[in-house]
Amino acid sequence: MRRWPLLLSMLAASPAAAQPAVTSLAPEKVSVSVFRDPGRDEGGEISPNWLEGFALISESRTIDLPAGEATVRFEGVAEGMIAVSAIVTGLPGGVVQKNRDAALLSPASLLDGSLGNRVHIRRTDGATGKVTEEEAVIRSGPAGAVVLQTSAGYEALRCTGIPESILYDGVPAGLTAKPTLSVTTRSPAAQRATVTLTYLSTGFDWASNYVARVREDGKTLDLFAWLTVANSNGESFADAGLAAIAGTLNKVSDFEELADRPRTPPLYLRCFPTGSGRYGAPPPPPPPAPPPPAAMEDSMDSIVVTGSRLQRSALLSPVAVVASQEDLGDLKLYRVPIPVTVAANGQKQVALLVKDDVPFRTIYRLRVYPGDEGKAMEPEILLRMQNKEAEGLGVPLPSGQAAVFEPVGGHEMLVGEGRMRDHAVGEKVDLVIGESSQVRIDVENYVPPKNRQHDYRITVTNANPHPADVELGFEVDDNDGLDSRIRKLPRRDGLLTWVVRVPANGSKTFHYRVKAED
Amino acid sequence: MRALAMLCVPFVLTALPVVAQDPTRGNAQGDLAITIYNGGQSLVQDIRQIAFPAGRTRQEFPDVSAQIRPQTVSFAAANTAIVEQNFDYDLLSPNALMQKAVGETVTLLRTNPATGAETRERAKVLAVNGGVVLQIGSRIEILRDDGMPVRVIFDKIPPNLRAKPTLSITVDSDRAGTRPATLSYLTNGLGWAADYVSLYDEKAGTIDVQGWVTLSNNTGTTFDNAKTLLVAGTPSTRGAVSPAYRPRPQPPGNLRRAGTETAPREQLGDYYLYPLVERTTIANAQTKQVSFLDVSGVPAQKIYEFTVGGFETMTEPASAASVIKFNTSAKGGGLGDALPAGTVRFYQRDMRGDPQFIGENNIGHTPMGSELGLATGQAFDVKVQATVVKRERISDHRWRTQMSYLLTNARANPVTLDLVQRGLDWYWDETRILDESRKSERLDSDGTRWRIELPANGEATITATFETRN
Numbered sequence: 001m002r003r004w005p006l007l008l009s010m011l012a013a014s015p016a017a018a019q020p021a022v023t024s025l026a027p028e029k030v031s032v033s034v035f036r037d038p039g040r041d042e043g044g045e046i047s048p049n050w051l052e053g054f055a056l057i058s059e060s061r062t063i064d065l066p067a068g069e070a071t072v073r074f075e076g077v078a079e080g081m082i083a084v085s086a087i088v089t090g091l092p093g094g095v096v097q098k099n100r101d102a103a104l105l106s107p108a109s110l111l112d113g114s115l116g117n118r119v120h121i122r123r124t125d126g127a128t129g130k131v132t133e134e135e136a137v138i139r140s141g142p143a144g145a146v147v148l149q150t151s152a153g154y155e156a157l158r159c160t161g162i163p164e165s166i167l168y169d170g171v172p173a174g175l176t177a178k179p180t181l182s183v184t185t186r187s188p189a190a191q192r193a194t195v196t197l198t199y200l201s202t203g204f205d206w207a208s209n210y211v212a213r214v215r216e217d218g219k220t221l222d223l224f225a226w227l228t229v230a231n232s233n234g235e236s237f238a239d240a241g242l243a244a245i246a247g248t249l250n251k252v253s254d255f256e257e258l259a260d261r262p263r264t265p266p267l268y269l270r271c272f273p274t275g276s277g278r279y280g281a282p283p284p285p286p287p288p289a290p291p292p293p294a295a296m297e298d299s300m301d302s303i304v305v306t307g308s309r310l311q312r313s314a315l316l317s318p319v320a321v322v323a324s325q326e327d328l329g330d331l332k333l334y335r336v337p338i339p340v341t342v343a344a345n346g347q348k349q350v351a352l353l354v355k356d357d358v359p360f361r362t363i364y365r366l367r368v369y370p371g372d373e374g375k376a377m378e379p380e381i382l383l384r385m386q387n388k389e390a391e392g393l394g395v396p397l398p399s400g401q402a403a404v405f406e407p408v409g410g411h412e413m414l415v416g417e418g419r420m421r422d423h424a425v426g427e428k429v430d431l432v433i434g435e436s437s438q439v440r441i442d443v444e445n446y447v448p449p450k451n452r453q454h455d456y457r458i459t460v461t462n463a464n465p466h467p468a469d470v471e472l473g474f475e476v477d478d479n480d481g482l483d484s485r486i487r488k489l490p491r492r493d494g495l496l497t498w499v500v501r502v503p504a505n506g507s508k509t510f511h512y513r514v515k516a517e518d
Numbered sequence: 519m520r521a522l523a524m525l526c527v528p529f530v531l532t533a534l535p536v537v538a539q540d541p542t543r544g545n546a547q548g549d550l551a552i553t554i555y556n557g558g559q560s561l562v563q564d565i566r567q568i569a570f571p572a573g574r575t576r577q578e579f580p581d582v583s584a585q586i587r588p589q590t591v592s593f594a595a596a597n598t599a600i601v602e603q604n605f606d607y608d609l610l611s612p613n614a615l616m617q618k619a620v621g622e623t624v625t626l627l628r629t630n631p632a633t634g635a636e637t638r639e640r641a642k643v644l645a646v647n648g649g650v651v652l653q654i655g656s657r658i659e660i661l662r663d664d665g666m667p668v669r670v671i672f673d674k675i676p677p678n679l680r681a682k683p684t685l686s687i688t689v690d691s692d693r694a695g696t697r698p699a700t701l702s703y704l705t706n707g708l709g710w711a712a713d714y715v716s717l718y719d720e721k722a723g724t725i726d727v728q729g730w731v732t733l734s735n736n737t738g739t740t741f742d743n744a745k746t747l748l749v750a751g752t753p754s755t756r757g758a759v760s761p762a763y764r765p766r767p768q769p770p771g772n773l774r775r776a777g778t779e780t781a782p783r784e785q786l787g788d789y790y791l792y793p794l795v796e797r798t799t800i801a802n803a804q805t806k807q808v809s810f811l812d813v814s815g816v817p818a819q820k821i822y823e824f825t826v827g828g829f830e831t832m833t834e835p836a837s838a839a840s841v842i843k844f845n846t847s848a849k850g851g852g853l854g855d856a857l858p859a860g861t862v863r864f865y866q867r868d869m870r871g872d873p874q875f876i877g878e879n880n881i882g883h884t885p886m887g888s889e890l891g892l893a894t895g896q897a898f899d900v901k902v903q904a905t906v907v908k909r910e911r912i913s914d915h916r917w918r919t920q921m922s923y924l925l926t927n928a929r930a931n932p933v934t935l936d937l938v939q940r941g942l943d944w945y946w947d948e949t950r951i952l953d954e955s956r957k958s959e960r961l962d963s964d965g966t967r968w969r970i971e972l973p974a975n976g977e978a979t980i981t982a983t984f985e986t987r988n
Contacts, residue, residue: 045589048607105645107660120657124666129632165664167657177620177645209589226603228589234608234617236678266648316592320599320690338601344678345608347588351600362787367760374761376776381788403590403704404753408786413553413747414561414704415787417754432755436788437883440776443761445963449948454963463856463885464788465780505778516947 019069019184026076027059027197031241032342033333034206034229038251042399043419046205048347051232053205054080054255058198065092065187072195073101073182078233080202081181082258088183090195097184105175108267111146113172114138120167121148123160133167145270159271202259203232206244208352208400210420211316212383212431216407220357221383223393224316225400227323227334227352231342239339242350244323246398246422247331319351325396332396358392360385363430364439367473367495370456370486370514374443378435379470381416385429397423404433430493438463439470439502452516459509462502472498472510481515546581548698550744552708552800554733555789556859557752560708562741564701570598570691579685583705584738588685595699598689607683610675616650618676619643626654627669707737708800710748712860713807714881717873718818718842720866725818725844727853729811729860731792733800741800748810750858750883751789767940767964769825769839770891772879777887779848781856790856816853818844821934823893824902825965828941829919829984835903835926837896838935840877847887857884864894899928900935900972907981915987918952923980927972935972937980940965946986954982 037052046053055078063072072091083100103109121136139154140147146157146166158164181197209226227244231237323334336350366379383404387393399422406415416433423429442459449455462468473495474486489496502508548566555561562583570577588605608614620643628637641652650661662668687701710733717726731748735741784791792810800806822838842864848854859882865873877894884890908920927933942949943963951958951966958966970978 048588048605104647105651106647107649107651107663109647110651110658110660122664124630124664125632127632129630129635131630163664163666165659165666167659169656169658171644171651171653171658175645177647207589211590211592226589316600317594317689318599320601340602343604343606343608346604346606346678348605349589349591349603369761369763372761372763373765375771376773377761380755401589406787408784408791411551411563412702413749413786414555414559414753415789417559417704419755434751434753434755434788437751438788438885440885442776445943447963448950448960449943449963452948454943461776461778461885463776463778463780463887464785505780507778 019071020066021071021073021182022063022065023073023075024061024063024195027061029060029241030237030239031058031243032056032204032237033058033243033245034204035245035249036207036399037205038248040205040207041419042421043401044207045401046207046228046230046347048230048232048345051203051205051230052256054082054200054202055204055231056198057081057201057237058196060194060196062192062194064192065185065190067187067190069096069184069186071182071184073176073180074197075178075180076235077181077197077199078201078203078235079178080204080233080259081179082200082202082255083179083181084258085200086181087198088195089198090193091183091185091187092191092193093186093188095183096186099182099184100179101174101176101182102179103175104179105171105177106267109175110168110171111138111166111267113175114166114168115140117169119148119169121150121157121164122167123162123164126162136166138166156271158269200255201233202255205230208246208398208420209349210400210402212402212404213316213412214360214404214406214415215357218406220359220392221385221404223353223355223358223385224319225352225354225397226349227336228347228349228400229342230347232345234344236344236346237342240342242336242340242342244334245328245331246334246396249331319354322351322354325353332398334398352398353395355393355395358385361469364436364468364470365430365432365473366441366470367475368443368458369475369477370482370512371454372443373445374441376440376442378437379439379441380432381434381436382418383416383429383431383433385431387423387425387427387429389425393429394425396425397429402431402433404431436468439468441470441472449516454514454516456512456514457509458498458511459507460500460502461507462505465504467504468502470498470500470502470508472500474498483512483514485510485512545740545742546579547742550741551747552741552744553747553749554708554710555749555751555753556710557754557756558706558709559753560705562701562703562705565698566701567696568595568699569696570595570689570694570699572691572694574601574688574690576686576688577699579687579701580682581739582685582701582703583707583741584682585705585707585736586685587704587706588683590704591685591687592702593687593689593699594702595689595691596697597693598691598699601688601690604686604688605683606678606680606686608678608680609683610679610681614679615672615675616643616646616670618679619672620646622673624673625671626652627671629667629669631667705737708733708735710734712750712810712858714811714857714860714862716842716862716864718820718864718866718876720820722815723817723819724815725842725864726814727811727816728809729857731794731808731810731858732860733806733808735800735802735804735806738802740802743797743799745797746794746800748792748794748858749786749789750792750856751786753789764944767825767827767944769823769893769938772881772890772892773884774843774889774891777846777885777889779885779887781848781886783856790858792858811855811857813853813855816844817851818842819934821891821936822897822900823891823936823938825938825940826902826904826923828945829906829909829921830904831906832902832904835901835924837898838900838902839893840895840897840900841891841893843889843891845887845889846884849887852887854886856886857881859883862892864892900933901926901928902935902937912985917946917986917988918983919986920983921981923968924977925970925972925980926977928975931974932976933972935970937968937970938965939967939982942966942984942986946984946988948987950985952983952985955980958982 136148364379405412551563553561824838845852863878879892
């Protein structure tokens with residue numbers, strides 16, 4: 001009985017309904033601005049199951065406030081919410097206090113919060129099936145065991161060998177189903193208010209996905225980009241205003257840690273020894289284990305579809321909706337013009353930009369140090385465009401993956417995939433899409449050296465039935481004794497570069513001499 | 519615990535009818551065209567007949583590859599414009615169903631274990647955190663706290679939960695009607711490589727080469743009756759192989775000289791295309807082989823090669839490599855095709871006339887007109903032993919090394935042996951050959967080669983003196 005005063009004080013200390021609580025279940029209007037994962041390589045792929053970007057979510061909610069102090073609870077926010085970033089505006093009395101309540105309603109917290117309270121215990125007779133209920137008072141906490149006081153005396157829960165269950169009369173105050181943001185406000189009068197809740201949330205990412213379709217002329221391409229947005233939160237944002245922000249912004253805090261969901265303490269009940277004592281007490285039945293997620297297996301049934309005409313039309317229908325671009329300080333903001341749904345555990349794509357008839361050149365590129373050697377090396381294949389309006393582009397190009405298609409016999413087929421970094425207007429775009437096995441490069445130190453002079457020969461061979469534009473850049477770190485044949489070369493991307501057009505089914509050579517190092 | 523397993527069943531059963539798929543409809547794939555690249559990347563084009571209503575609709579596409587890369591999807595259909603594309607993978611599971619039921623009301627069906635009597639009641643799900651907290655009337659209880667059988671019956675499946683990851687495209691259609699729609703996407707899990715069966719005739723000095731395409735499908739999806747095209751190339755960057763500073767002396771590679779001829783095949787950029795003549799079904803987990811090359815009587819030369827890496831004494835003789843050399847030129851005396859990357863397996867007939875396996879090697883994508891030298895193994899009967907006879911210092915930086923090479927042939931026929939001394943410009947520098955018992959051919963700054971005809975069951979000795987600087 002010595003415990004009673006303690007228990008009473010605990011009950012009084014619990015955040016019981018000291019002030020009226022107003023719960024806002026869902027927003028009426030929401031907008032989501034997605035930021036890219038700052039740790040992802042430029043042009044890297046987003047992995048839907050591991051999204052490391054974030055979003056700024058702005059929700060508009062209507063609430064009915066009583067006069068005086070009240071607690072407003074916001075439900076239905078993203079589970080990745082970073083509570084410290086939350087801003088609530090529109091409350092007539094302002095915000096007195098802002099709390100993130102993480103005391104979750106669970107079997108353990110329910111038991112813990114009901115300590116000393118009257119509950120009911122339900123028992124089912126295994127033989128007759130008779131269900132009996134009786135009153136009980138919980139006398140010990142959930143840390144390992146539960147002792148109940150019943151009309152018969154004191155008993156331990158789950159030590160009876162009879163299926164038994166506690167029935168509670170209510171939920172202790174302050175326990176919530178999910179982590180919840182609540183604010184305390186002091187309203188001058190009872191009124192209806194429209195408040196805006198703005199917060200950062202983890203579990204988002206976006207990237208652009210470029211699709212370049214080379215035209216029949218082989219000299220121009222149609223560039224198209226998807227804005228790909230992914231959300232790994234359990235919440236969907238229906239009819240949201242969606243924006244994506246490109247650029248690099250500084251971020252010093254660990255959002256994942258700030259948004260970390262509190263863990264639910266498990267409930268383990270231990271009994272006094274029963275039976276012979278050899279095996280201890282039977283463990284409590286675990287909650288029903290969820291079966292593994294539905295396997296991604298496809299139906300093996302097959303029907304043969306024949307007779308359908310092969311469509312030779314474009315790869316892509318026209319797009320009805322294209323994101324608009326605006327400058328946001330030093331960042332680029334892409335806005336989806338119509339409300340869209342950002343679904344839970346989903347990835348969505350909306351057109352980001354459409355640029356037709358962009359001239360490009362195909363270049364084969366290899367970089368060597370004078371003094372390097374190699375046989376039948378495969379140079380990179382790259383598509384070169386100029387991000388200028390006069391050259392068919394002239395728009396900011398946010399980083400992303402690019403797939404290049406080329407028509408062959410009426411079909412458009414993938415000819416390469418590459419990564420694109422962020423390109424500002426005016427920059428040169430070199431999109432590396434693969435390596436060539438048809439254009440090969442030998443760099444040979446082909447004769448015995450004399451007087452510390454090494455003779456090198458580069459041979460570029462082209463097995464294609466069309467000429468190949470090759471750029472062989474020399475990474476020179478010592479100009480001392482640099483061969484004048486290299487010295488006279490033009491610069492490309494900062495490197496002295498042998499720029500050569502290798503004829504169809506032909507080859508070209510370049511000779512130079514390198515002084516041996518001491 | 520058995521009761522638990524059984525209890526999971528109703529969850530699944532109640533979920534099924536709501537899933538949009540009609541099992542009697544079978545596979546929703548349409549007219550398939552698949553382009554398979556080396557390196558496990560493929561382009562799938564799937565033309566489906568879709569009844570578009572006029573206006574804005576959301577079209578779901580079941581039966582796409584289970585390893586689809588959703589961000590690469592393209593869609594084309596006449597008189598439609600794309601609004602957005604979605605790939606939703608919020609999957610239906612008992613846990614997801616219960617999590618999404620927080621705040622909702624469900625039906626509990628309790629079965630008395632002794633009497634079998636069923637009682638039904640409505641319960642509100644309050645929280646799902648390590649256990650399900652329910653409110654039944656004014657009472658709060660934990661679901662199946664006492665282990666007694668309880669069926670939980672949900673009224674509906676939340677609209678976002680799906681049986682499989684689902685691709686959907688929202689389009690504006692300016693008229694109603696059924697018309698073909700082309701869905702293209704890239705998928706992982708489909709790949710191919712070439713396998714060459716090469717029968718070597720030593721007497722005639724020829725090889726017969728058959729090329730087989732080996733296709734493998736690990737996507738988890740079967741592609742029915744697909745028009746299939748193979749592309750010899752990896753259409754993504756693996757990172758170009760950069761030249762290296764003074765590579766360590768090593769034996770020659772397989773591609774001896776890159777060709778400059780164009781093979782009479784269709785090209786896609788720098789890649790050759792290998793269409794399969796007939797439509798084929800590429801079943802999941804299947805390996806399929808299709809022939810693409812059959813050439814006989816290609817001149818081939820067997821040669822023995824041995825590379826000495828530096829000036830060192832070998833205490834034991836070592837076997838030379840057996841190398842089969844041929845070229846892929848179309849200008850007479852060659853195989854006359856470009857060869858996609860793969861494995862070349864050599865066979866030779868034994869005394870009874872049965873083909874036996876004599877070794878294999880890999881080739882990369884090989885342009886037509888190239889020279890290949892493929893080592894099939896180490897020769898049992900052809901050996902080399904190098905000896906440093908004398909090493910002396912001439913001046914501060916100059917050394918003189920006298921080498922002797924003993925070459926032996928235990929075969930009953932004469933053989934050609936290429937002996938290469940490397941390391942002339944690697945550790946040492948500016949190596950000159952002062953004298954040699956037989957004229958060698960300087961390959962490059964680092965190596966020199968003697969080509970020796972060894973008599974049947976005979977041997978030869980070569981001596982040479984090198985002057986080096988260090």
